[in-house]
Amino acid sequence: MTDTTDRAIFLDKSPTQANVLARFSQYMVSFAERWFPDAYVFVLVAVVTVALGTIAHGGSPLAVSRAFGDGFWNLIPFTMQLALAAVGGYVVAMSPPVSALMRWLAGVPSSARGAVVFVGVLSILLSLLNWSLSLIFSGLLVREIARRKDIKLDYRAAGAAGYLGLGCGFTLGITSSVAQLQANAASIPSSLLPITGVISFSETILTWQNLVTIIVVTALSAAICYLTAPDEALTRTAEDLGVSLDDDRIEPKKPSRPGDFLEFSPVLTILIAALASGWLWQTFQSGNPLITLSGLNTYNFVFLVLGILLHWRPRSLLDAFSKGTPSISGLLLQFPFYAGIAHMLTKVPNSSGLTLSDTIAHWFAHVSVNSTVFSFLIGIYSAVLGFFIPSAGGKWLIEAPYIMKAANEIGAHLGWTTMVYNIAETLPNFINPFWMLPLLGVLGLKSKDLIGYTSVQFFVHFPIVMILAAILMATFTYHPPILP
Secondary structure, eight states, X not given: OOHHHHHHHHHHTOOOOSSHHHHHHHHHHHHHHHXXXXXXXXXXXXXXXXXXXXXXXTOOHHHHHHHHHHHTTTTHHHHHHHHHHHHHHHHHHTSHHHHHHHHHHHTSOSSHHHHHHHHHHHHHHHHTTOHHHHHHHHHHHHHHHHTOSSSOOOHHHHHHHTTHHHHHXXXXXXXXXXXXXXXXXXXXXXXXXXXXXXXXXXXXXXXXXXXXXXXXXXXXXXXXXXHHSOOGGGOOOTTTTTOOSSTTOOOOOOOSSGGGGGGGOSHHHHHXXXXXXXXXXXXXXXXXXXXXXXXXXXXXXHHHHHHHHHHOSHHHHHHHXXXXXXXXXXXXXXXXXXXXXXXXXXXXXXXXXOOHHHHHHHXXXXXXXXXXXXXXXXXXXXXXXXXXXXXXXXXXXXXXXXXXXXXXXXXXXXXXXXXXXXXXXXXXXXXXXXXXXXXXXXXXXXXXXXXXXXXXXXHHXXXXXXXXXXXXXXXXXXXXXXXX
């Protein structure tokens, strides 16, 4: 196929919608459907790019290869936690009570365009409490809305709206691993503590500046959802995309033999719930319950116990768990490659003893002339690195010594520097399918189906949010690290 023919086919898909943003979004949708690779291919390209960049930076090919292999399994505990979070959310959502709530919520929007906005706003609000709850609940809500016969829902646009919480929300709430780490002296490495001190929530996620940011990104996201939701002529439903919406239904069953009695009896459910209640009581009475719940192990335990109770009978839970498991296949395959990327970026020094991430961090820190410029540049840096290492907490431990040392030298508020890093770190999620994998599993789609819409969110959000963060930096007054 020639370039001319290729362009002609692309132009044949040109949108007819009136507003500029809608036309741009449809061009991006057409481009992504044609050119964006599968999420697995995407991560392989990222691996090769980082490997070549690390070698060009002065790392030996053997050291790069060793770092890739050494880091490959570093995210296995986190991968299992995330997999259980995804399946646990699925199991809870498929329980009879939550399914009824989901059906009620699915009936709230009065139009297809309104449904896209509704899902997007709900996704962001839920992400402030817990990112995995936002991801799984939003995905299942999209499926439920797509079952409605009275509106013609664009399944791709609604699915992309369900991802907004991971693109611009979750690090602004209590699930911010960086804010949590910095608020707890025991969690801060001894080498980092003198540089950052303890930074309480009152200087990060509980500031009025963070509230302003949440309001702006939510309103901006909702507006983009509204303006880019396609007209009916361009709408592609779940059926158009070949997605079955009936494969997650759990049909009630009856025991077929005497040995099935316990599978259909609530006796074991009650006993397990009673056993778990002691641990839950001790865990939650020791601190803020929302912060306690934000820990993945605690979150997964709570959701599994909740799922056991809501399904009431073991057979119902087993059926829901088996239906939810296919949604994590992409996650299990691809997360180790991201761990290898992180290791190459942070563990392969050049002849000067600097890793590629060191060099990038030093450059951004040293070209800053004041706290406002520093804020803007650190935001760009965090976004660039976040594209290749989409894991805020682990990445922060590596980069914080350089960033926060520069913040102290320039006089940039340490708490807001942390939040700028947080805000920018999530934005690449709109074009990197790392966090999208569980949602894709629930929706039955590929990354190319959503990226066209989420990329528009990225292009609009990035300059606005970075400028907002830099302006808000000027409202803070610097103070030295507060040591315990």
